[in-house]
Amino acid sequence: MxxxxxxxxxxxxxxxxxxxxxxxxxxxxxxxxxxxxxxxxxxxxxxxxxxxxxxxxxxxxxxxxxxxxxxxxxxxxxLDKMTQSPVELGRQLTPFRMMRARLAIEPAIAREAAINASGDVIARLNATIQRMRAATSWKQYETEDDVFHREVAEASDNLLLLSVFDQLNMVRRAVAWGAVERHSTRPSVDHGSFGEHEEIVLSITNRDPAGAHEAMRKHLRSVAERLFGEV
The missing domain is CATH 1.10.10.10 (Winged helix-like DNA-binding domain superfamily/Winged helix DNA-binding domain)
Incomplete structure (x- = not known):
């Protein structure tokens, strides 16, 4: 009907x-x-x-x-045309190299976000953080984590930087990460990324470009260390 x-x-x-x-x-x-x-x-x-x-x-x-x-x-x-190159590139990249690329690009985007973010995007970032904390599964958390990082790119108010982020994210999804071992059904209340995300948003809210750059760099290094034990 x-x-x-x-x-x-x-x-x-x-x-x-x-x-x-x-x-x-x-x-x-x-x-x-x-x-x-x-x-x-x-x-x-x-x-x-x-x-x-x-x-x-x-x-x-x-x-x-x-x-x-x-x-x-x-x-x-x-998308059909664009995914050929990122997918092929993703197949040639190791997860470690992928994280190094994120470390080179995303902190610079966070710096621009601290300069240009609108109040609406900051509100959405805070709402996304709350949804991450309330996630009842790792899958739900990871979905919101993807949203968070794209919202930071949107906050840069720069279409080219947003496009670069989207391409980076397409390659990231094509990288063969292998099975990530989980010891719980959902992130613990003291999961490190919660506080790291909050530091990023606080620096963006305070219009602190250097702080946002460092907070994003610190967060990605922490993620890399959890995955690889080194960066």
Missing amino acids: LNRDGFQTAGEAVTGLRDYIISSGLKPGERLPAERALTAELGVTRNTLRKALDALEREGTIWRHVGKGTFVAATADD
């Missing part, structure tokens, strides 16, 4: 929006029409549209900037 928006499921609304992006010929970096125009074009309510936008943002197809609009990160066709 169709709902009032003409879609049988919320997933169909997501598919409809994704198809609209492709058929409109929108390229990465180009802005989508305003929500009012999209609701009319797709025949959906604003609430349904926002759920679809949230889904596409989580999968990395779009990104949003409060006050500026919604932008295409990559269309489905672009």
Whole structure:
């Protein structure tokens, strides 16, 4: 049975929006029409549209900037083309080399975030930290951890840096990390990354570029040490 928006499921609304992006010929970096125009074009309510936008943002197809609009990160066709190179590169990288790349890039992005972050992004970072602390499984924690690091990149307010981060993340996902041994079903309350994430956000909130750079570097070195025992 169709709902009032003409879609049988919320997933169909997501598919409809994704198809609209492709058929409109929108390229990465180009802005989508305003929500009012999209609701009319797709025949959906604003609430349904926002759920679809949230889904596409989580999968990395779009990104949003409060006050500026919604932008295409990559269309489905672009992703098919783009993933060939990152996937192949990921297969050639060891996890250790991948972490070294993150150490070179992400602290610099955090520095820019401390200079340019909007209040909205800072609020989202704090909300993500709370969701990480409340995670009931490692999978849920890792999903929120991915969101956190991308939000830091969004906070830089620099489309090129966000694109660099997205490419880095695509390569990271292609690296063969092997099985990570877990001794619990969820992160412990004193899991080191909790405090490290909070230090990053505190430095960004305080507009402390050097502090944000160092906090991100410290966090990634800590992650590397847990994985490899060295960096």
